Amino acid sequence: MVQCPSCARRCEPRLTCPECGAPLGVELDLFAALGLPRKLVLDPRELEGRYHEAGRRIHPDRFASAPPAARQASLGSTALLTRAYRTLRDPVSRGRYWLELNGEKLADNNKGVPVELAELVFEVQEQLGELRGARNGSAAALGATVRARRAELEELVARTQEGLERNFARWDEGAEQRQELVRELKSVLSTIAYLRTLARDVDRALESAPAN
Numbered sequence: 515m516v517q518c519p520s521c522a523r524r525c526e527p528r529l530t531c532p533e534c535g536a537p538l539g540v541e542l543d544l545f546a547a548l549g550l551p552r553k554l555v556l557d558p559r560e561l562e563g564r565y566h567e568a569g570r571r572i573h574p575d576r577f578a579s580a581p582p583a584a585r586q587a588s589l590g591s592t593a594l595l596t597r598a599y600r601t602l603r604d605p606v607s608r609g610r611y612w613l614e615l616n617g618e619k620l621a622d623n624n625k626g627v628p629v630e631l632a633e634l635v636f637e638v639q640e641q642l643g644e645l646r647g648a649r650n651g652s653a654a655a656l657g658a659t660v661r662a663r664r665a666e667l668e669e670l671v672a673r674t675q676e677g678l679e680r681n682f683a684r685w686d687e688g689a690e691q692r693q694e695l696v697r698e699l700k701s702v703l704s705t706i707a708y709l710r711t712l713a714r715d716v717d718r719a720l721e722s723a724p725a726n
């Protein structure tokens with residue numbers, strides 16, 4: 515139980531006081547901060563709606579002349595709410611947070627290139643090397659090849675994210691193979707992380723390539 519800094523009522527930890535509606539300023543898991551059950555499949559519009567609605571109710575401007583404890587609670591709860599929204603709206607950071615909640619970490623499983631990407635990564639790096647060393651004459655053609663690669667990567671990220679959504683749905687169904695779901699989630703997340711890094715490398719190489 516916690517005590518509301520505004521009306522002194524005691525209640526279960528939550529974002530706002532059930533009695534007076536003031537922010538409680540207590541730490542919560544990021545789903546609870548948004549008043550959501552711990553489910554991975556989220557409707558982005560609902561998430562945004564909850565964020566804005568709660569954000570208005572607990573906004574520090576509304577507590578500017580309140581006693582220090584209530585003002586502090588407003589600042590703390592607003593920071594928590596913002597962190598919850600930013601973490602949960604992106605499926606990749608939501609997945610990473612889920613691993614954390616389950617006592618797992620991506621880093622343990624994130625060393626080196628994922629096996630299924632090894633060939634692609636090798637090819638792309640080779641093309642980027644050629645593009646960097648290209649003279650004006652051949653740069654245009656190489657640039658076009660690399661830009662096509664960039665589009666391919668984009669599509670691959672989208673497809674991998676669909677795999678992530680399927681993994682989320684299985685968690686929500688209460689699938690029993692927890693170990694398998696953790697392993698799959700880690701693998702999908704590290705694939706996406708790697709593809710994003712590769713896409714950034716491609717962007718950089720394209721930016722610094724000789725002009726056509």
Ligand SMILES: [Zn+2]
Pocket residue numbers: 518519520521522523531532533534535536
């Ligand atoms: Zn209260």
